[in-house]
Amino acid sequence: xxxxxxxxxxxxxxxxxxxxxxxxxxxxxxxxxxxxxxxxxxxxxxxxxxxxxxxxxxxxxxxxxxxxxxxxxxxxxxxxxxxxxxxxxxxxxxxxxxxxxxxxxxxxxxxxxxxxxxxxxxxxxxxxxxxxxxxxxxxxxxxxxxxxxxxxxxxxxxxxxxxxxxxxxxxxxxxxxxxxxxxxxxxxxxxxxxxxxxxxxxxxxxxxxxxxxxxxxxxxxxxxxxxxxxxxxxxxxxxxxxxxxxxxxxxxxxxxxxxxxxxxxxxxxxxxxxxxxxxxxxxxxxxxxxxxxxxxxxxxxxxxxxxxxxxxxxxxxxxxxxxxxxxxxxxxxxxxxxxxxxxxxxxxxxxxxxxxxxxxxxxxxxxxxxxxxxxxxxxxxxxxxxxxxxxxxxxxxxxxxxxxxxxxxxxxxxxxxxxxxxxxxxxxxxxxxxxxxxxxxx
Ligand code: TRP
Numbered sequence: 001x002x003x004x005x006x007x008x009x010x011x012x013x014x015x016x017x018x019x020x021x022x023x024x025x026x027x028x029x030x031x032x033x034x035x036x037x038x039x040x041x042x043x044x045x046x047x048x049x050x051x052x053x054x055x056x057x058x059x060x061x062x063x064x065x066x067x068x069x070x071x072x073x074x075x076x077x078x079x080x081x082x083x084x085x086x087x088x089x090x091x092x093x094x095x096x097x098x099x100x101x102x103x104x105x106x107x108x109x110x111x112x113x114x115x116x117x118x119x120x121x122x123x124x125x126x127x128x129x130x131x132x133x134x135x136x137x138x139x140x141x142x143x144x145x146x147x148x149x150x151x152x153x154x155x156x157x158x159x160x161x162x163x164x165x166x167x168x169x170x171x172x173x174x175x176x177x178x179x180x181x182x183x184x185x186x187x188x189x190x191x192x193x194x195x196x197x198x199x200x201x202x203x204x205x206x207x208x209x210x211x212x213x214x215x216x217x218x219x220x221x222x223x224x225x226x227x228x229x230x231x232x233x234x235x236x237x238x239x240x241x242x243x244x245x246x247x248x249x250x251x252x253x254x255x256x257x258x259x260x261x262x263x264x265x266x267x268x269x270x271x272x273x274x275x276x277x278x279x280x281x282x283x284x285x286x287x288x289x290x291x292x293x294x295x296x297x298x299x300x301x302x303x304x305x306x307x308x309x310x311x312x313x314x315x316x317x318x319x320x321x322x323x324x325x326x327x328x329x330x331x332x333x334x335x336x337x338x339x340x341x342x343x344x345x346x347x348x349x350x351x352x353x354x355x356x357x358x359x360x361x362x363x364x365x366x367x368x369x370x371x372x373x374x375x376x377x378x379x380x381x382x383x384x385x386x387x388x389x390x391x392x393x394x395x396x397x398x399x400x401x402x403x404x405x406x407x408x409x410x411x412x413x414x415x416x417x418x419x420x421x422x423x424x425x426x427x428x429x430x431x432x433x434x435x436x437x438x439x440x441x442x
Contacts, residue, residue: 005240006241006242007240007241007242008169010245012169013237013241014250014253015168015169015172015173016168016169016172016237016322017234017237017250017254018172018176018254018257018258019168019172019315019318019319019322020228020233020234020237020318020319020322021226021227021228021254021319022176022179022257022258022261022315022318022319023315023316023318023319023320024104024107024108024111024315024316024319025222025225025226025262025319026226026258026262026265026315027261027265027287027312027315028107028111028284028286028287028312029222029225029226030046030222030226030265030266031265031266031269031270031286031287032282032283032284032287033218033222034046034266035269035270035279035280035281035282035283036281036283037210037211037212037218037219038207038208038209038211038215038281039202039203039205039207039210039270039280040201040202040203040204040205040207040208041206041207041211042210042211042215042218042219043203043204043266044206045211045216045219045220045436046219046220046222046223048432049220049222049223049432049436050223050226050227050255050258050259051255052428052429052432053220053223053224053391053395053429053432053433054223054224054227054229054255055251055252055255056398056425056428056429057224057227057229057230057391057394057395057429058227058229058234058251058254058255059247059248059251059410060394060395060397060398060406060425061229061232061233061234061235061394062234062235062237062238062241062247062251063238063247063398063402063406063409063410064076064079064235064238064397064398064402065234065236065237065238065239065240066239066241066244066245066247067079067406067409068235068239069239070239070333071090071232071235071236071239071326071329071333071334072090072093072094072231072232072233072235072236072326072329072330073087073090073091073093073094073330073334074087074090074333074334075090075235075239076089076090076397079397079401079402080397080401086393086397086401088393089232089389089390089393089397090232090235090330092231092386092389092390092393093230093231093233093235093326093390094231094232094326094327094330095386096230096231096382096386096387096390097231097232097233097323097324097326097327098327098346098349098350098353099353099378099381099382099386100225100231100323100378100382101156101320101323101324101350101354102350102353102354102356102357102378103354103357103375103378103379104319104320104323105149105152105153105156105320105350105354106145106149106152106354106357106358106375107316108148108149108152108313108316108317108320109145109147109148109150109151110135110138110145110148110288111312111313111316112148112151112152112309112313113144113145113148114134114288114292114309115306115309115310116148117134118295118302118306118309119306121302122134123292123295123296123305124295124296124301124302124305126292128276128293128296131289131292131293131296132278132289132293133289134288134292135285135288135289136285139285139361139362140362142359142361142362142363145358145361146355146358149351149354149355149358150351152316152317152320153347153350153351153354156317156321156324156347157324157343157344157347159321160321160324160325160328160343160347161340161343168318168321171314172318175311175314175315176314176315176318178307179261179311179314179315180261182304182307182308183261183264183265183268185304186268186294186304186308187264187267187268189294189298190267190268190271190272190294191271193271193272193275194274194275195271195272195273195274195275196267196271196274196275198270198271198274199266199267199269199270199271199273200267202270202274203263203266203267203270213440213441214380214384216436216440217384217385217437218380218383218384220384220388220433220436220437221382221383221384221385221387221388222383224383224387224390225382225383225387226258226259227254227255227258228319228322228323229387229390229394230386230387230388230389230390230391230394231323231326231382231386231387231390232326233322233325233326236322236325236326236329237322237325239329244409247410248410248411265287268291268294269286269290269291272290272291272293272294273290276293278290278293284375291305291308295308324343324346324347324350327342327346328342328343328346331345331346356374356375356378357374357375357378359374360373360374360375360376361375388433392433395425395430396430398425399422399425399426399427399429399430400426403422404418406422406425407419407421407422407425
């Protein structure tokens with residue numbers, strides 16, 4: 001058997017896992033879907049799902065990866081003898097990775113466009129109305145979107161080539177904390193805006209008037225999306241972990257950090273919407289129409305805009321590599337393709353699929369399947385269905401197939417914790433998922 005690569009240190013692993021979790025999901029997607037679903041009640045369900053579903057599934061994925069030392073598909077066959085039916089979860093994961101990265105890269109491209117616009121000084125010089133319309137301009141320019149999508153995919157492939165734990169680690173150490181600091185600066189600034197109390201109320205009061213069944217699925221799905229769960233990304237990252245680690249503590253830490261970033265981003269975005277009379281339910285363009293307005297009002301806003309979009313781009317890249325890595329590890333380990341070839345081929349196919357998302361904002365904006373554009377379809381299909389299904393299978397595998405052994409490994413010295421955790425894996429987490437769906441479907 002060939003020797004597998006491992007993380008250089010525990011810290012390197014933590015950085016990479018945090019890098020995978022914190023990304024466009026926190027800064028772009030969380031505010032936008034919260035706006036569409038009417039705020040408070042949606043946020044509450046999302047938080048509930050992070051705690052009772054997300055954290056246990058995260059522990060399970062890391063454990064399965066570390067224990068098996070295999071990619072997302074093979075992991076199941078190693079822990080449960082060959083041709084295990086549980087592999088289906090891994091295979092669904094590879095499919096999800098394909099679909100998610102195809103639109104993730106296009107949104108990453110939008111971030112690059114805004115970085116470019118800030119570098120050209122547009123953000124600090126244009127009037128408010130023009131700033132709100134910047135994204136509309138990009139929507140009607142498919143060639144620009146394709147250019148930036150190409151750059152984003154190129155960067156992702158470049159990083160995966162370099163090996164996930166080399167260059168990335170050095171940069172993550174500086175850039176990830178910088179993003180947190182900058183977000184915090186924006187929050188302090190927004191504190192003084194007149195829309196801030198409304199933003200707090202919008203996010204944390206539990207009005208449920210706009211919440212629908214599909215909103216519930218979206219809240220649960222987002223708990224998976226934002227923690228990079230349900231498609232084997234964390235299995236793959238866990239498989240590069242050598243010695244025993246305290247996976248439970250790591251998982252709590254990751255979930256806490258990830259949630260904090262999302263909530264701060266939400267507070268900032270909604271402070272802007274309520275201060276400048278913008279629409280909270282504006283959809284996927286929300287952060288791109290609101291943030292430039294904020295930067296244009298701040299002193300040194302032009303510089304902050306450049307820094308912000310650069311840091312968001314970096315956060316997006318540390319996530320996109322983890323998505324691509326799921327496919328690459330699968331094709332190279334299970335089908336014996338060499339790593340470079342696997343990377344180029346998968347990335348190429350995903351890149352082409354991304355064109356459908358680009359055209360969803362212009363030429364094909366009226367072409368709908370089940371009432372959804374290609375972009376919305378890929379997004380809904382993965383977040384609301386494929387990821388939760390993958391996660392559900394994972395937690396059942398953990399609780400019922402690995403069972404006692406898994407909790408003994410997690411808590412070697414406390415039989416009480418073993419029992420409680422096994423109960424959580426077997427009953428609570430699956431039940432929360434089923435009850436939420438059942439309760440709101442009827
Ligand atoms: N969690 C990342 C974000 O919030 C996106 C992501 C990375 C992801 N890897 C994943 C989502 C695996 C689902 C599955 O931006």
